[in-house]
Amino acid sequence: MTDLTVDLGNALAAEARPGVSEGALDRLDDRVARAHETITAGMAADGFGYASLGLPERTDPGAIEAAVADLDADHVLTVGIGGSALGAATVSAALGLADRHHTLDNVDPVETRRLLDALPLDRTTVNVVSRSGTTAETLANFLVVREAMDEAGVDWTERTVVTTGAEGPLRTAATEQGLPALSVPEGVPGRFSALSAVGLVPAAVLGGDIEGVVRGGAAGREALLAGGSLFDYPGYAYGAVAYALEQRGATVTAMLPYAESLEPFAEWFAQLWAESLGKDGLGQTPARALGATDQHSQLQLYRGGRHDKLVTLVRPRERADMAVPATDVEGMSYLGDATLGELLDAEFEATEASLAAADQPNIRVELPRVDGPGIGRLLYEMEAACVLAGELLGVETFAQPAVEWGKRAARGLLGGGEFPEAEAVAEKTTRVVGGE
Amino acid sequence: MTDLTVDLGNALAAEARPGVSEGALDRLDDRVARAHETITAGMAADGFGYASLGLPERTDPGAIEAAVADLDADHVLTVGIGGSALGAATVSAALGLADRHHTLDNVDPVETRRLLDALPLDRTTVNVVSRSGTTAETLANFLVVREAMDEAGVDWTERTVVTTGAEGPLRTAATEQGLPALSVPEGVPGRFSALSAVGLVPAAVLGGDIEGVVRGGAAGREALLAGGSLFDYPGYAYGAVAYALEQRGATVTAMLPYAESLEPFAEWFAQLWAESLGKDGLGQTPARALGATDQHSQLQLYRGGRHDKLVTLVRPRERADMAVPATDVEGMSYLGDATLGELLDAEFEATEASLAAADQPNIRVELPRVDGPGIGRLLYEMEAACVLAGELLGVETFAQPAVEWGKRAARGLLGGGEFPEAEAVAEKTTRVVGGE
Numbered sequence: 020m021t022d023l024t025v026d027l028g029n030a031l032a033a034e035a036r037p038g039v040s041e042g043a044l045d046r047l048d049d050r051v052a053r054a055h056e057t058i059t060a061g062m063a064a065d066g067f068g069y070a071s072l073g074l075p076e077r078t079d080p081g082a083i084e085a086a087v088a089d090l091d092a093d094h095v096l097t098v099g100i101g102g103s104a105l106g107a108a109t110v111s112a113a114l115g116l117a118d119r120h121h122t123l124d125n126v127d128p129v130e131t132r133r134l135l136d137a138l139p140l141d142r143t144t145v146n147v148v149s150r151s152g153t154t155a156e157t158l159a160n161f162l163v164v165r166e167a168m169d170e171a172g173v174d175w176t177e178r179t180v181v182t183t184g185a186e187g188p189l190r191t192a193a194t195e196q197g198l199p200a201l202s203v204p205e206g207v208p209g210r211f212s213a214l215s216a217v218g219l220v221p222a223a224v225l226g227g228d229i230e231g232v233v234r235g236g237a238a239g240r241e242a243l244l245a246g247g248s249l250f251d252y253p254g255y256a257y258g259a260v261a262y263a264l265e266q267r268g269a270t271v272t273a274m275l276p277y278a279e280s281l282e283p284f285a286e287w288f289a290q291l292w293a294e295s296l297g298k299d300g301l302g303q304t305p306a307r308a309l310g311a312t313d314q315h316s317q318l319q320l321y322r323g324g325r326h327d328k329l330v331t332l333v334r335p336r337e338r339a340d341m342a343v344p345a346t347d348v349e350g351m352s353y354l355g356d357a358t359l360g361e362l363l364d365a366e367f368e369a370t371e372a373s374l375a376a377a378d379q380p381n382i383r384v385e386l387p388r389v390d391g392p393g394i395g396r397l398l399y400e401m402e403a404a405c406v407l408a409g410e411l412l413g414v415e416t417f418a419q420p421a422v423e424w425g426k427r428a429a430r431g432l433l434g435g436g437e438f439p440e441a442e443a444v445a446e447k448t449t450r451v452v453g454g455e
Numbered sequence: 456m457t458d459l460t461v462d463l464g465n466a467l468a469a470e471a472r473p474g475v476s477e478g479a480l481d482r483l484d485d486r487v488a489r490a491h492e493t494i495t496a497g498m499a500a501d502g503f504g505y506a507s508l509g510l511p512e513r514t515d516p517g518a519i520e521a522a523v524a525d526l527d528a529d530h531v532l533t534v535g536i537g538g539s540a541l542g543a544a545t546v547s548a549a550l551g552l553a554d555r556h557h558t559l560d561n562v563d564p565v566e567t568r569r570l571l572d573a574l575p576l577d578r579t580t581v582n583v584v585s586r587s588g589t590t591a592e593t594l595a596n597f598l599v600v601r602e603a604m605d606e607a608g609v610d611w612t613e614r615t616v617v618t619t620g621a622e623g624p625l626r627t628a629a630t631e632q633g634l635p636a637l638s639v640p641e642g643v644p645g646r647f648s649a650l651s652a653v654g655l656v657p658a659a660v661l662g663g664d665i666e667g668v669v670r671g672g673a674a675g676r677e678a679l680l681a682g683g684s685l686f687d688y689p690g691y692a693y694g695a696v697a698y699a700l701e702q703r704g705a706t707v708t709a710m711l712p713y714a715e716s717l718e719p720f721a722e723w724f725a726q727l728w729a730e731s732l733g734k735d736g737l738g739q740t741p742a743r744a745l746g747a748t749d750q751h752s753q754l755q756l757y758r759g760g761r762h763d764k765l766v767t768l769v770r771p772r773e774r775a776d777m778a779v780p781a782t783d784v785e786g787m788s789y790l791g792d793a794t795l796g797e798l799l800d801a802e803f804e805a806t807e808a809s810l811a812a813a814d815q816p817n818i819r820v821e822l823p824r825v826d827g828p829g830i831g832r833l834l835y836e837m838e839a840a841c842v843l844a845g846e847l848l849g850v851e852t853f854a855q856p857a858v859e860w861g862k863r864a865a866r867g868l869l870g871g872g873e874f875p876e877a878e879a880v881a882e883k884t885t886r887v888v889g890g891e
Binding site: 022023024025026027028029031033034038091100101102105115118123124126127128129130131132137152153155156158159160165166171180182187188191192210234242249250251252253256270271273277278279280286290293294296297298299300301302304305306307309310311312314315316317318319320321322323324325326327329338339340341343344346348349350351352353354355356357358359360361362363365366367369370371372373375376377378379384389401419420422424426428429430433434435436440441444447448450452455 | 458459460462463464465467469470536537538539546551554560561562563564565566567568569573579583588589591592594595596598599601602623624627628646678685686687688692706708709712713714715716720725726729730732733734735736737738740741742743745746747748750751752754755756757758759760761762763764769774775776777779782784785786787789790791792793794795796797798799801802804805806808809811812813821825844855856857858860861864865866868869870871872876877879880884885886887888889890
C-alpha cells in the first residue's frame, strides 16, 4: 500500500554516460552492507542524526493532534526557516492543504506585509518553529506577527503553537504564556525532522491525515531494517547510485516530480541533499524542478548540456484525473481523447526516454499516490538514501558547519554582539560596472 | 533612475577559486568587442534572436493597454508554459500583482481543478499564450478552462485574450471568436519575449506599470548600444565573467535574489540560461534560490561543496520596510532595534562575505527598486548577458533542438500521429528495486 519503487535502468553504464556498471554495483553493495551496519547501530542507539531514521516509531500522531486540538483554525501560518519550514510545507502540500498552510520563511518586509494583510488573523493558527529558539529570521517574524495580531484585536496567545528545543527564548515564551508546545526531537537535524511534530503540526491543525504520513514512514523503516542491500531496499538503491554517479561526474542532481503537490518535496530534497552532503568539496548540487513545466525550461540543458547531471523523475501511479474536452479544431483534436493525467504521464515517459536516448542518466521513482502514506514513505526513503550517500562519501552528514560563519556575521552587523566575521563584510573587494 | 550595477569583485582570481584574473579580463574584452559587433549588427537587421534585444524599442505599451482595455478583471489566468509563462509571472510579481496573476503552466489535473475552483471565473481574464498555437499542454488547458467557464455560466469569449504567432490553431480560434489578439514578436524566442506582449499582457489587464517596464528595458538597450566593453556595460560584465568562470570550472550558476518579488525572476533566469546555453555539452546549470530563505538550505553546499558554482546575489537598493517590534526577551532584544529590511540586507552582506571568505566566486547585482523600470532593466541586462555568453561559447543561443525529441514522443504516445520517438519509450531498460 505504501510501496515505493526505484528504477535504476537508465542509470546503468550500458545506457548512460556517466553510468554504473553491474560489476560496480556488486562491489558497491559490499560497502552498502557495511554502511547499513553503521546506520542500524546508530538507529538502535538513537545516535545523533541516525535517530532521524527512527522517527516513525517515536512520533505519536495522536499526541500531536491532542496538543493542537484547541486550535480551531482555517489557516496555519508557519514561522520558521529551512528545516523548520520545508518538511511541513511538503507534508501539507501532499495532503492537499497547501492553500491553507502558509509560511513566513524569509524576512522580506513586502512579502510579510502582503501575507499578514491577506490572512484572516482571527481564523489563523501561528506555528512557530525553531530548535534553538534563537533563529534571527524566525524570532523577528514572530515579533512582527504578534504585533499584527495585537493590532487586529486578536489574542495571539490563544492562537499560537510552538515547536522548539528543551531550552531557549521560544521555550521560555511558551511556558510563560501557557502556549501549547511540542518538542523538536533530540538528535534529529532540522532537515531530517519532517516526520516529527516539526513537519506534522500544521497538517494536524488543519485535520490532515498525519497518522497516514507516519505510517508511510514506518513502512520505510521496516523495509530498511529488513534490507541491507542496494538490490532490495529502494532508499539504498537511490543513495548508492546517486553516490556512484557523483563519483563518475554527475555533480548535479535534478529532482523532477510530475505532480504539483510534490513541488515542495523537490525543495525539501534540495535542502536535505545540499546541507547533508555539501561539504569537504563534495556533494551534488540540487536543481529543483517540476514536470511537465520545466521540460519547457530545463530539458534542453539536461539533454544537450554536460553529462554532469542525474535527473530523478518522480510520479504517483494513481491520481485524480480530469478529461480534456473534445474539440474539432484541426491539430488539437487528438487531445480530446485524453485526460490531463494521461498527458502528464505521456510527458513523463517521453522526457525519460528523451534523456535516455541522449545517454543522460536518470532514475524513476514511483509511489502509489500523493497522500499521507505516499509522502511519508517518500520522505523516509530519501532520508535513508541521503544517510547512505553520506556514509559512502565519508562526510559528516548531520552537521552544517558552513552555515555558522554567515550567521555570526549577520548578527554582528545588526549589533547583536562582537563578531570578527562582521568586519570581513566591510573589507569586501569591489569592482563595479554600471551605475553612472 | 534605472541604474543597475554588477560588482565583480568577488569573482576576481585574487579573491576566488575559480576566479578571473585582470589580465584574462583584458584579453576577454577583445572578444567581447567582436561579439558586440555581431550583436549590434544582428539588432540592426532584426536578425533571428538578436531582435530580442531590440524589443524595448518595438514594444508599444499603449497598444497593449488598448488591446485589453475592455477586459475588466480582478484576476488574470495565464495559460502558457515555459517562455510563454515565466516572463509574465516575473513582470507581474515585480509589479506587486502576484496575488492576482495566476498561471496554468502544467497539466496536473489536481492543481488545475484546485485553481479553477479557487478563481472567481466571472471576474477573471484568460490569457492564452503560445507562439505556434500547437503547444499540447497549453491547448489542453485552454479547452479545460473554456469548459469550466461554460459550466460556470461565464462567456469565455468575452474574457479571453490570445497572444500567438501569425498562424496556427490559436490564431484561427481568435479570429473566429473575435477575441483580442496580440502577436508574439517575430524573431524572438519565447524565453526572450518578456518585454513584449507575451510578458506584459497580464500586468496591463491588472493596471500595472508596463510603460515603466519597457522604459527600464529601453535604458538597458541605450547602455548596450553606447557600450561594447565588459568594463562599462553591466550586462556584458555579467555575461563575460559567467562565461570565463564556466571555462574555469563554475559549471553551476546559482541565482539568489534577496526579494520575494524577484523569486519568479530566478525561475525566468533559469530558463533563459539553460535553454540558451545548454547545448553542445556546454552551459552552466542554473540553481534557482531565494535569499535569505535558502541560506538555511543551500549555503552549506555553496560554501563547503565543490568550487564549481557561481553565486549571483541580487537586491534592490531601496524597498518598503517594516520595523521589528521591540522586546525585552533575552537573546532577542537586538532584533528590536532593526527593521526586516535591515535584517535582510545584513543577511545579504553576510552571505556574500561568507562565500568570499571560502574563496567561492560570487557576483553582486543591484537595482534601484523592484518596480517596473527596475525589472525591465534587470531582464534586459540578463538577456544581453546571455546573448554575449552564447557568442563567447559559440553555441546557437536562440535554438532549442533538444526539446523537440520529447515533444514528438509525447505526441506519438497520445495518438497524435506516427512518431518513431514514441517507440523508444516502450524499449526502456528497467531495473526496479522495491515494490514487493
